Amino acid sequence: MKIFLTGGAGYIGSAAAAALLESGHQVTVFDSLVTGHRAAVPDGADFIEADLGDHELVFEALKAQPYDAVMHFAAFAEAGESMREPGKYFENNAHHSLWLLEACVQAEVKRLVYSSSAAVYVTSDELLLEDARLGPSNPYGQTKLMVEGLLDWYRRVHGIGYAALRYFNAAGALADRGEAHAPESHLIPLVLQVALGQRPEVRIFGGDYPTSDGTCIRDYIHLSDLVSAHLLALEALEPGSQMIYNLGNGSGFSVRQVVETARKVTGHALPATDTDRRAGDPARLVASSEKIRGELGWSPEYSDLEHIISSAWEWHRTHPQGYK
Numbered sequence: 566m567k568i569f570l571t572g573g574a575g576y577i578g579s580a581a582a583a584a585l586l587e588s589g590h591q592v593t594v595f596d597s598l599v600t601g602h603r604a605a606v607p608d609g610a611d612f613i614e615a616d617l618g619d620h621e622l623v624f625e626a627l628k629a630q631p632y633d634a635v636m637h638f639a640a641f642a643e644a645g646e647s648m649r650e651p652g653k654y655f656e657n658n659a660h661h662s663l664w665l666l667e668a669c670v671q672a673e674v675k676r677l678v679y680s681s682s683a684a685v686y687v688t689s690d691e692l693l694l695e696d697a698r699l700g701p702s703n704p705y706g707q708t709k710l711m712v713e714g715l716l717d718w719y720r721r722v723h724g725i726g727y728a729a730l731r732y733f734n735a736a737g738a739l740a741d742r743g744e745a746h747a748p749e750s751h752l753i754p755l756v757l758q759v760a761l762g763q764r765p766e767v768r769i770f771g772g773d774y775p776t777s778d779g780t781c782i783r784d785y786i787h788l789s790d791l792v793s794a795h796l797l798a799l800e801a802l803e804p805g806s807q808m809i810y811n812l813g814n815g816s817g818f819s820v821r822q823v824v825e826t827a828r829k830v831t832g833h834a835l836p837a838t839d840t841d842r843r844a845g846d847p848a849r850l851v852a853s854s855e856k857i858r859g860e861l862g863w864s865p866e867y868s869d870l871e872h873i874i875s876s877a878w879e880w881h882r883t884h885p886q887g888y889k
Contacts, residue, residue, distance in 0.1 A: 572638030574601025658708035675804035688847035703845030733784035733813030743880030745887030771842030784813035813852025
């Protein structure tokens with residue numbers, strides 16, 4: 566298939582692009598490099614450096630050749646920042662996605678795989694099923710939910726089939742791909758930066774949540790398992806169809822558990838300090854992924870937290886400056 570892939574210079578998008586190429590697909594990466602890295606775009610992919618906000622250029626790019634599907638990874642993804650700058654998130658994540666859908670209509674592209682998020686859910690003490698109560702606690706999550714709504718209407722009106730994959734904390738690394746955000750906001754790379762001597766300590770935001778040790782609990786999914794789910798969804802997706810899947814391990818780990826596991830993996834003391842809660846952080850989000858297991862035969866290969874952190878540590882240790 567010919568795939569038009571937005572955000573293909575980022576952490577997840579670049580790994581998906583590489584896996585698509587390895588599976589024999591043709592890939593065009595569309596990325597502004599505002600948060601992505603040119604060096605992360607895999608060899609063999611065509612590359613267009615441009616912003617989704619340039620709507621005419623997006624239209625032209627999608628019409629340039631007959632694409633079989635769009636895979637949409639391009640988004641700002643910092644929940645805390647979205648609480649400070651909501652307009653930035655609604656413009657980039659929601660508004661630009663709307664125009665991407667309009668371009669799909671004009672180019673007659675009938676399949677779209679969407680990078681959604683667990684942030685669409687209300688925090689819960691139970692495993693979250695796909696029909697669990699929705700209620701984002703930050704604008705970032707709200708933009709993801711808004712785009713899911715747009716996708717459903719474009720499916721009904723224009724017959725665009727879509728798969729919305731709700732991630733529960735992508736983590737870990739491949740041999741040649743890992744997390745490199747600037748600034749960094751994700752827990753595991755922040756902890757590993759302390760082990761590398763790039764930060765003095767781990768800051769734990771809020772030790773007073775109603776959880777087992779007072780810190781937020783999250784589900785983690787290895788990057789390679791996340792990518793495999795995207796390829797399965799792409800293969801199963803048909804025009805006019807709808808698929809919504811959670812992607813996680815079904816196991817919740819607290820911030821303190823992540824820090825303790827990172828101490829074991831790295832052999833570093835990793836000093837940690839509790840600080841105030843970070844606005845927009847839900848207390849507990851843990852997935853049930855039984856639906857995608859049953860319908861597409863997906864299962865995570867790397868569900869152990871120690872393995873996930875070990876793979877991330879190996880990449881950060883050998884790439885201390887990221888892609889630079």
